[in-house]
Amino acid sequence: MNAARSTPPAGDNTILHIGLGSFHRAHQAVYLHHLRESGDRAWSIVGGNIRNDMADTMAALIAQKGEYTIETVSPAGERQYERIRAIGEVIPFEPTHARLIDVGADPSTRIISFTVTEAGYYLDAKNKLDTGYPDLVADLEGRACGTIYGAIAAILRERVTRGGAPVTLLNCDNLRSNGERFRSGLLDFLERRGETTLRDWVQVSTTCPNDMVDRITPRPSPDVAERVKAATGWDDGAPVMAERFIQWVIEDRFIAGRPAWEKVGVEMVDSVHAHEEAKIRLLNATHSGIAWAGTLRGLTYIHEGVSVPEIRQMAYDYVTNDAIPCLDTPAHPSPIDLPNYRDVVLDRFSNPWLRDTNQRVAMDGFSKIPGFIVPTLRECLARGAPMVSTAMLPALFFAVLGRWHRGELIHDYQDGVMDPVLAHAFFAAPDPLAAFCRDPVLWGPLAGNEVLGAAIREAHGRVQSFVKG
Structure with a gap:
């Protein structure tokens, strides 16, 4: 495997994030926002979804050019409000994922991260794909592209045609050994599809660090937007709320550079x-x-x-x-x-x-x-x-x-x-x-x-x- 580079290259660098739900916007996006606010603006997020299950939120994020408010609350009831500006582009959902693929295949995209929930990985006890799920089978047969494996495979397939620049695949879900297990599932997916050349490229040109993410992030209720309006004067159509506590621990194995997350409280470690x-x-x-x-x-x-x-x-x-x-x-x-x-x-x-x-x-x-x-x-x-x-x-x-x-x-x-x-x-x-x-x-x-x-x-x-x- 190529040696991972932990120093981000100069210039504009993209993190493509799949899954713009509340947790990503209360966690990973917040860390990058804080880094950008410190003056380090070398990285930004482009985000989208592979399923059309949060249309109103996505429409609001698009209208707001990726900006939104996070409300945090302490156990004592102290509330704080912050406008998050880490997401440079929100990709509207469409079933072919053409724009997601285009961004993910661009060499300036050096990290592809994702939050799809634990159930979205379809792994059995041996970290192989469980083909008892129709949506996974549809992706394996090429009839759809609705799972994380189908989406990542489509992105990497196009990336190889554009020169095959290395990329880090970063799982941000509550899955034990999440990077390793996603990698195992992806390689199994490509093997079952007969894409051995792409499988071999993945083994050499990607890394999949394990990480641990932690912040309690409830589904935002309508009164969150009301409090945001009262506190900031902004009619935010996509606010999120979370506890004050936040933690992110990541294995420092990035094959194409990464943000200097350690400057904003992320713990970069050898083993998570x-x-x-x-x-x-x-x-x-x-x-x-x-x-x-x-x-x-x-x-x-x-x-x-x-x-x-x-x-x-x-x-x-x-x-x-x-x-x-x-x-x-x-x-x-x-x-x-x-x-x-x-x-x-x-x-x-x-x-x-x-x-x-x-x-x-x-x-x-x-x-x-x-x-x-x-x-x-x-x-x-x-x-x-x-x-x-x-x-x-x-x-x-x-x-x-x-x-x-x-x-x-x-x-x-x-x-x-x-x-x-x-x-x-x-x-x-x-x-x-x-x-x-x-x-x-x-x-x-x-x-x-x-x-x-x-x-x-x-x-x-x-x-x-x-x-x-």
Whole structure:
């Protein structure tokens, strides 16, 4: 592989970002804005989407020439407002992605980054593509270009025809080893399409750094725009809001240069592993558990669940009893103060001003169980350690799924990986919980493990009394 260059070349350099949702605009774009505001204007963002699922926001961003306001709020309710100007061009959606491809293929585009959510990678336990999804199959067969693999392949195909300048592919989603896993999926995609020449070029002319991203970013409600107008006088059609906390840790492996992000607080490291494991297990898994528990209690917001003693204790016990012992061992001590990290996370979740909904955080359980929770269960099993506290999380999700099956949820449930027919079939089985514990999508090699099944069954008994309050 070519040596990565960490010093950005001089001149105008582009980051093409795919997925202009709230998180990108509250996180990666904010960091680049701060760098540009410091006087370093060598880089800018061009952004667009590969699906037409946020038309109003995109129209507003186009009308505002890529500018928008971010509202941040502290746990004490202190609000700040900032106009973000890092996005130089917003590409309107159209199904051929002609402009996305054109920008991505230009040699001045040195980084292609993306946020498509965990479910958008279609990876199995071996980091190969799971071809059980029609949209992925359509891309593999060349009938569409609606997945991240189809879009990136189209961009790189054109890039090679224009001379094949190296480029970094930067995954900004909550996926463990996200750069490596995306790269594995992309290479598998190209192999299945018979594009071996392009596959070989990708292996030599791209890098895919792993990174860890963190900022709680609720879906903006209409009152965000009202507060922005009151505070700034601007009728912003695409504001975002987020907590005050922000973190980005990136492996410094950029084959075509990068912004000097370290000047604005990004941590550039050799390995992101310890940070991503702490974040995924102590924050993401806990967040999901609180959302599932809050949903079962009939609560709307994450902070409401954290204020319920039983829910906060459930989250605390999971981290303290099971997750931390997996991440901080005598053989491999963690460089992070994990008990402090746990306490900071729970305080962040208790922020009442974010009004982050259980509906948003509870979604995509069929990605979150294998991605956020199974690793701790697997390591507990390998050590012969108790997993009483961790088993509560899938037991809570199973109870949420049961309400979805019966049409009793207080909100819609969305899941990019779940097959609704198979999920409903759990509850038609003689033993629904056993069917749930045998599902290979959720459990991978642990599907049908008797020890795991017994632990979840015991936890399910506790969930039944737990949700009654």
